[in-house]
Amino acid sequence: MAFHLRAATEQDLPFARALTHEAMNRYYVQNQLIWSNAGFDTAWAGRENWLICRDDHTLGFISLSRDGGALYIRELHLLQAYRGQGAGTWVLEQIALKAQAQALGLLRLTVFKTNPARRLYQRMGFSIVGEEDGFWRMERVCRVR
Template identity: 30%
Template structure:
């Protein structure tokens, strides 16, 4: 079954959904990394660069968050979160492949940061990202567009 993924700008009325989504998707990784899991910490991250946030929809249902900052030479993937009940269906991979296609067509690179405890790192590696740095808690990753 091919699901049609749609996006709409995130609004302040989406904060309750986004807070719940972040708690569901990030608490295990944050706890494993000994990072804060308070509602305040989650809300701070949800509101970070909120102007770049879009809600991922399938069948008119809100199922995730995509936060991307498009810059002159780079696309920064700030956050991607898919509700657990929709994970494992290739949605994240499709979103990443669409972002990679955009980067190739616009001759840009893509950067992101992923917690070392988050298995999403394996998805990023499988679609062509490379680890280019790290902090105590995270890997810095790059998809570099090699254009002639």
């Protein structure tokens, strides 16, 4: 019953798009933003995407990008039925290890201010380093190996 990551393929795009829209729609409405399937698809194509799995079940996905000093979590979503079971904590630790292995000193993300996931990020060592409109910018220092 261990969690694992599987590289996402183009066939996983509809799942990821639908899950993101379902998870984020209320935050988009609260912040008067407009969801765009085409925008999501374009972003997906330019990112490193992984499915979060346990046994043969897909629990969610994570989408990453990077620059010279940081690994960015662009999307992290779990199906409702699998939230609160440790997968989010596990995947954040895996991604921190990935940042370290790639000699990137920071792990960064942006979260809606009203999203309760912020508490998970803070428990996992992320600090609020800025804000913009309805978002918190957060980062975690990763010791480079």
